[in-house]
Amino acid sequence: MNVSGIDIAIQKSERKTVSIFIERDGSVSARVPAKLNDDEIKDILEAKEYQIFKNLAEWTQLNENAVEREYVNGQSFLYLGRNYRLKIVKESSGIVRFFRNTFYLGEKDQPKAKELFIQFYKEKLNSKIHPIIERYKDQLGVAPQQIKVMELQNRWASCTPSGNVNFHWKCAMAPIDVLHYMVVHELAHLIHNNHTQAFWNEVDKILPNYDEQINWLKINGSGMDL
Ligand SMILES: [Zn+2]
Structure with a gap:
């Protein structure tokens, strides 16, 4: 069905309300009550x-930031x-190096560049995240147990009821303020294991401007990839 110049796939089902979805490929579909006529x-x-x-504009913005990177000069x-x-250099050191605002990778290391970048982000995040956790855990009155940097499915961070907190290595791509937000978010889950108002109040007490960090993630999250 064409509505205001947009093709919308109609899916009828036993439901009471109309919901609109932007699919992964950017196409629009609407789920509608079966009893309605065209x-x-x-x-x-x-x-x-x-x-x-509005939803389409958001989808476009998110997908413009999704990039496929090549490991070239x-x-x-x-x-x-x-x-x-990134600067490709003759000498291979077996790692990705970062100094003076430039990444360096040896010619011979190019085939395993992705692996080496992941290693770089893991190490950097490990060294950044612990001091941030130390800073906020007493303020929140929580006692996180094991902290791990790893590859997570479809999320930036996660925590378990026993107090283990995991962060995706991609978090090292986010600004330090966003990193602070991610830590406070996960630590606040050790108090409230949900996203209720009480949970957000806990986050808000520590970081009153946390919606700015959520916004950064919304806009740039899809670009946080290799
Ligand atoms: Zn959460």
């Missing part, structure tokens, strides 16, 4: 035109919220 559906979708355009990589260029 005119009724069109009326409802037209009334939601603003919401559809001049390619840029995120580190603590900024982009730095």
